[in-house]
Amino acid sequence: MKTNLLLSRLSILLIILVLSSCASKKEVVYFQNAGDFETIVDRNSFTPKFKVDDVVSIHISTLNEEASAPFNLYRGPRTGTSLAPQSVDYIIDQQGEIDFPVIGKIKIAGLSPEEVRVLLREKLSEYLKDPIINIRLQNFTVTVLGEVNRPGTYPVNGERITILEALGLAGDLTIKGQRENVLVIRDFDGTKVYHRIDLRTKEALDSPVYYLTQNDVVYVEPNESAVTSSQLDNRASIWVSIASVLITSTVLIITRN
Structure with a gap:
């Protein structure tokens, strides 16, 4: 009887451990x-809309490269190197603005890329004919x-x-x-x-x-399964100890009988 009782308790313990880790x-x-x-x-x-602190790449191009050059920012290469100039991105400031070449401050926070294209095309109309405006969010x-x-x-x-x-x-x-x-x-x-x-x-x-x-x-x-599993992990030593005692007791009783 004692052997059966211990085996039953051990089985119930194992079933609880298995069920507690299952998800429906x-x-x-x-x-x-x-x-x-x-x-x-x-x-x-x-x-998508632009936000404060966004890093935005804007490139203006036309058939006349010299005419569109002043509207693009570049970081020039060091003297005597063969490195090509690198374009400089714009960071939207706390007022939602960028400082655009020639034109000056433009507020673009809250605008979509297409809305910014329309805005820039309007402001560039007095300087350039049919500009191509590429805009990309970098961050x-x-x-x-x-x-x-x-x-x-x-x-x-x-x-x-x-x-x-x-x-x-x-x-x-x-x-x-x-x-x-x-x-x-x-x-x-x-x-x-x-x-x-x-x-x-x-x-x-x-x-x-x-x-x-x-x-x-x-x-x-x-989910609840993960929480339960975490709780069991925190008490792992206790569960192991209990299981060890039950198994040891069962083995001793069976051996004696």
């Missing part, structure tokens, strides 16, 4: 309410932290990135990450805005943070 399918599957062959129209009219990065396989800060090529693409760069969520409560921290000129998104539903595609902006931080919280 509903906790880990994305877009669970999306139907087969369902068509979802993208209603998210996201347009577009997103940071992904928490329960992902490769947390870190990732550079973004292009003008926008979705939260799914950012999580893909980080190797996707671990099995212990909360899909229903992913936090996005966004900075608007010094003001932090917090927004949560549920990746288990198709409505995530319409979330205001589905498209990320420069310097967004994505944080994936641990």
